[in-house]
Amino acid sequence: xxxxxxxxxxxRQLKTSNPIKIITLLQPWTSMEDFKQIHxxxxxxxxxxxxxxxxxxxxxxxxxxxxxxxxxRMFNNTDQRDAYLWTAMIRGFVKVRMxxxxxxxxxxxxxxxxxxxxxxxxxxxxxxxxxxxxQEGMVLHGKLLKNGLHFDxxxxxxxxxxxxxxxxxxxxxxxxxxxxxxxxxxxNTIICACxxxxxxxxxxxxFDEMPNKNVESWNAVISGYSKCGLVDVARSLFDIMPEKxxxxxxxxISSYVRSRRAAEALNVFKDMQLSGIQPDSVxxxxxxxxxxxxxxxxxxxxxxxxxxxxxxxxxxxxxxxLVDMYxxxxxxxxxxxxxxxxxxxxxxxxxxxxxxLAMHGQGxxxxxxxxxxxxxxxxxxxxxxxxxxxxxxxxxSVDEGWKQFDxxxxxxxxxxxxxxxxxxxxxxxxxxxxxxxxxxxxxxxxEPNVIVWxxxxxxxxxxxxxxxxxxxxxxxxKMVPADGWCYVLLSNIYAARNQWGSVExxxxxxxxxxxxxxxxxxxxxxxxxxxxxxxxxxxxHPDWRDIYEVTNRINNHLEVEGYVSNPSWVxxxxxx
DNA sequence: ATAGGGTTAG
Numbered sequence: 290x291x292x293x294x295x296x297x298x299x300x301r302q303l304k305t306s307n308p309i310k311i312i313t314l315l316q317p318w319t320s321m322e323d324f325k326q327i328h329x330x331x332x333x334x335x336x337x338x339x340x341x342x343x344x345x346x347x348x349x350x351x352x353x354x355x356x357x358x359x360x361x362r363m364f365n366n367t368d369q370r371d372a373y374l375w376t377a378m379i380r381g382f383v384k385v386r387m388x389x390x391x392x393x394x395x396x397x398x399x400x401x402x403x404x405x406x407x408x409x410x411x412x413x414x415x416x417x418x419x420x421x422x423x424q425e426g427m428v429l430h431g432k433l434l435k436n437g438l439h440f441d442x443x444x445x446x447x448x449x450x451x452x453x454x455x456x457x458x459x460x461x462x463x464x465x466x467x468x469x470x471x472x473x474x475x476x477n478t479i480i481c482a483c484x485x486x487x488x489x490x491x492x493x494x495x496f497d498e499m500p501n502k503n504v505e506s507w508n509a510v511i512s513g514y515s516k517c518g519l520v521d522v523a524r525s526l527f528d529i530m531p532e533k534x535x536x537x538x539x540x541x542i543s544s545y546v547r548s549r550r551a552a553e554a555l556n557v558f559k560d561m562q563l564s565g566i567q568p569d570s571v572x573x574x575x576x577x578x579x580x581x582x583x584x585x586x587x588x589x590x591x592x593x594x595x596x597x598x599x600x601x602x603x604x605x606x607x608x609x610x611l612v613d614m615y616x617x618x619x620x621x622x623x624x625x626x627x628x629x630x631x632x633x634x635x636x637x638x639x640x641x642x643x644x645x646l647a648m649h650g651q652g653x654x655x656x657x658x659x660x661x662x663x664x665x666x667x668x669x670x671x672x673x674x675x676x677x678x679x680x681x682x683x684x685x686s687v688d689e690g691w692k693q694f695d696x697x698x699x700x701x702x703x704x705x706x707x708x709x710x711x712x713x714x715x716x717x718x719x720x721x722x723x724x725x726x727x728x729x730x731x732x733x734x735x736e737p738n739v740i741v742w743x744x745x746x747x748x749x750x751x752x753x754x755x756x757x758x759x760x761x762x763x764x765x766x767k768m769v770p771a772d773g774w775c776y777v778l779l780s781n782i783y784a785a786r787n788q789w790g791s792v793e794x795x796x797x798x799x800x801x802x803x804x805x806x807x808x809x810x811x812x813x814x815x816x817x818x819x820x821x822x823x824x825x826x827x828x829x830h831p832d833w834r835d836i837y838e839v840t841n842r843i844n845n846h847l848e849v850e851g852y853v854s855n856p857s858w859v860x861x862x863x864x865x
Numbered sequence: 866a867t868a869g870g871g872t873t874a875g
Contacts, residue, residue: 380866407866408866411866411867412866415867442867443866443867444867445867446867446868447866447867449868450867450868472867472868473868474867474868475867475868476868477868477869478867478868478869479868480868480869481868481869503868503869504869505868505869506868506869507869508868508869508870509868509869510869511869512869512870513869534869535870536869536870537869537870538870539869539870539871540869540870541870542870542871543870543871546871569870569871570871571870571871572870572871573871574870574871574872575870575871575872577872578871578872578873604871604872605872606871606872607871607872608872609871609872609873610871610872610873611872612872612873613872613873635872635873636873637872637873637874638872638873639873640872640873640874641872641873641874642873643873644873644874670873670874671874671875672873672874672875673873673874674874675873675874675875676873676874706874706875707875708874708875711875740875
């Protein structure tokens with residue numbers, strides 16, 4: 290769509306204006322269609338394009354429109370390549386997150402003998418930071434020192450940023466303290482750096498001392514606390530901050546999503562809508578993830594419609610969140626449709642779909658999809674293999690499970706994590722190979738966790754093996770203070786062995802250290818767009834009698850139909 | 866021109 294009322298209007302203007310005036314038509318909101326008209330106009334009228342105009346045109350393409358392919362074609366058709374033009378390309382590559390290409394162009398530029406300016410250095414430094422290239426970052430720092438450019442406020446900040454990304458917090462701090470500054474950007478950068486290193490005290494101290502706090506500073510500390518796992522601290526800061534912008538709301542929503550507190554995330558989203566600040570695709574990616582966590586399909590569909598209607602940027606993150614939401618809510622077909630319509634996919638997008646299939650018992654389909662993924666040349670990661678192995682578990686194929694497990698390290702250099710061992714124990718256990726499962730646990734390079742023991746116990750239960758063995762009990766007892774689930778597992782083993790004394794002892798320990806019986810299971814249901822959370826034996830809802838009446842009737846109905854309750858169908862869920 | 870936000874798995 291042209292931003293002008295018609296193409297004719299634009300063409301009229303192009304005919305009557307001079308080149309400099311035409312260049313001012315290139316604004317951040319100018320469409321690519323209008324741009325092409327302007328470009329064509331120049332190609333027609335000026336046999337050789339003025340180098341200033343050519344640079345502005347390319348810069349628009351690379352930086353504003355982020356059409357890096359088009360920019361590259363323009364770049365290749367130019368023979369006068371000055372620092373400005375090179376920098377526009379480098380900047381464009383940084384913007385579309387292709388730092389390697391940015392660096393490639395920076396090196397090419399140098400090898401062609403073009404002297405970089407401070408803007409070139411700024412974006413080259415940003416490119417090195419984003420791929421954590423500490424060595425080259427330091428080389429660039431040296432160059433800036435030689436040119437005296439390290440006094441430049443922008444470059445100084447980029448250097449602090451680079452050192453903080455590359456985890457050289459000391460170097461970052463040295464640069465920050467070297468020249469005292471009121472510049473909020475430098476303060477915000479160093480505060481973030483402290484949080485990244487887990488140095489909460491320094492971060493808070495700097496925030497308290499900071500002279501000119503802005504919204505970004507508040508957002509930085511809120512995000513910092515949440516990334517350190519202190520969501521409630523983040524929330525209390527969020528509540529008292531003087532003004533909230535789009536990022537503030539997005540940070541708070543994603544904080545709750547990250548801590549698996551989806552209902553609270555959705556509440557914040559509702560408050561955001563009341564505040565009148567419009568969400569963007571970053572916000573929506575998190576909101577959709579919250580919907581996926583609680584199975585809020587209606588809400589998810591509404592977000593999907595909102596995103597399309599308001600033309601929010603449909604990128605990989607948003608697309609993946611949509612696929613995940615539909616898949617987790619059981620709409621595999623819709624998930625597949627969204628997946629197929631994505632203009633760009635990455636390994637996470639594939640993972641979301643794979644997990645969806647595996648989770649809903651479509652193990653064969655998941656393995657077919659995995660093959661397809663490989664044939665597309667997408668490199669799987671550790672998350673992929675969690676999905677693949679759980680698919681193997683669903684189809685009950687020990688051979689396929691071992692085969693994929695072996696491929697991890699051999700073909701992809703992915704060292705199996707405890708989750709992968711957990712899946713293998715599950716696969717072996719379900720097939721009745723209890724001894725093999727136990728041996729695998731013994732051979733693991735890490736200490737087994739409660740999930741691994743849980744998988745083994747589930748297997749014992751399925752195969753009527755009441756004696757799980759002393760080693761399992763001892764393994765669990767070792768972890769008792771650390772993990773709430775152990776109490777549940779152990780109590781049930783003791784009960785199965787009729788060791789009621791031990792059961793009572795366990796209950797006492799739990800009471801002593803303040804664990805209430807057990808962490809209640811929680812499920813949620815969405816009614817008319819409101820998410821309700823229900824805990825095991827929850828009687829807080831005013832209509833709890835009616836609710837239990839209905840669920841009991843459903844259970845009875847399922848049993849009549851021959852369904853045997855087996856809660857372990859969910860990935861890793863513990864059978865208790 | 867620089868700083869603050871996002872997806873899958875656990």
